[in-house]
Amino acid sequence: MLKRMQQPVPIRTAERIQALIGESGLGVGDALPGQRQLAATLGVSRPSLREALSILETLGIIRVEAGRAAFVADGSGGGGSESPWRYGAFYSLRDVYQTRVVIEGMAAGLTALAVHGEVIAEFTAICDAMDDAAASRDPVALAGADARFHDLTLSLCGNALFQKIYRDTRDVFVESQRVPMVERARLAETAAEHRAVLDAFRARDMDGARAAMESHIRNAAARAGLSV
Incomplete structure (x- = not known):
């Protein structure tokens, strides 16, 4: 684990x-x-x-x-803002989102079956931090909380191969989380999508958690200007 x-x-x-x-x-x-x-x-x-x-x-x-x-930089996150993709020599950003949908979607479903009260409290604290960061338009704090949410999800999924892939590619996955955050006006969308995953965790809803995570990653890709 x-x-x-x-x-x-x-x-x-x-x-x-x-x-x-x-x-x-x-x-x-x-x-x-x-x-x-x-x-x-x-x-x-x-x-x-x-x-x-x-x-x-x-x-x-x-x-x-x-x-x-x-x-x-301007940092306003207005229309037309773009983030550099520093792993482009190895993988396209679309490649990464497609991979994340498969691995993190299933991992979220598995995690929904493993959560308990203490873990739900930890996820809740992370989501609260994301809400605060989004409200203050603080992308650095949001990015940190976002990464913690995904780290915790993978740590609990119980699939050793998913966890190995995640450890090996974590820097790339986390960077793809940050790219859409250049759009400051849409930070609340990221926070709300994680809250939806948390709601499925609370209900121990495997299919719901998987669907919510897949939707979040597809939406993140869309905010980065991609369809996956």
């Missing part, structure tokens, strides 16, 4: 950088401090910092120019 994952260092670092942008009064087009200075200020390794910057770029909070500093 997968271990239940705490918030990874890159996500915590991304949250701190997002806060730093606000606290420093940086506006659109302003440069962030260099990576060496940022890593020292935040007390994190350069690899963790680079991953945090990649997360923020996917979420439309910053833009990173090759050989130059990172700059504050």
Whole structure:
């Protein structure tokens, strides 16, 4: 079984950088401090910092120019916003959503048969955090809670092969969760879709949980401009 994952260092670092942008009064087009200075200020390794910057770029909070500093992006999530897909050399974004529908849909159905009171409380806390993040239009917090929901679902599904595939491809799966979040006005849709999966878990409804998860992933793909 997968271990239940705490918030990874890159996500915590991304949250701190997002806060730093606000606290420093940086506006659109302003440069962030260099990576060496940022890593020292935040007390994190350069690899963790680079991953945090990649997360923020996917979420439309910053833009990173090759050989130059990172700059504050518009971040409004208006029409036409696009997130970079950094795994394009290996898999298309459509490939990933199609794979997730198959694996995570079935995993959610299996998890519905394994949940109990303590686990339902954990899922509920995650959904509450997603609602709060969506209400405040905070894509970093939403992305972190989103990943925790899917981590917990896979950890409970009881299928060792699904869990192995998920461990091996987690970074890719989680990145595909972030891509649609560039559309700030639609963050509440993501939160509501996870709440629907939770409702099926509460009812121990295998078919309902599978359908709700598959619907969520297809909707996420649609928000990213894809049909799967």
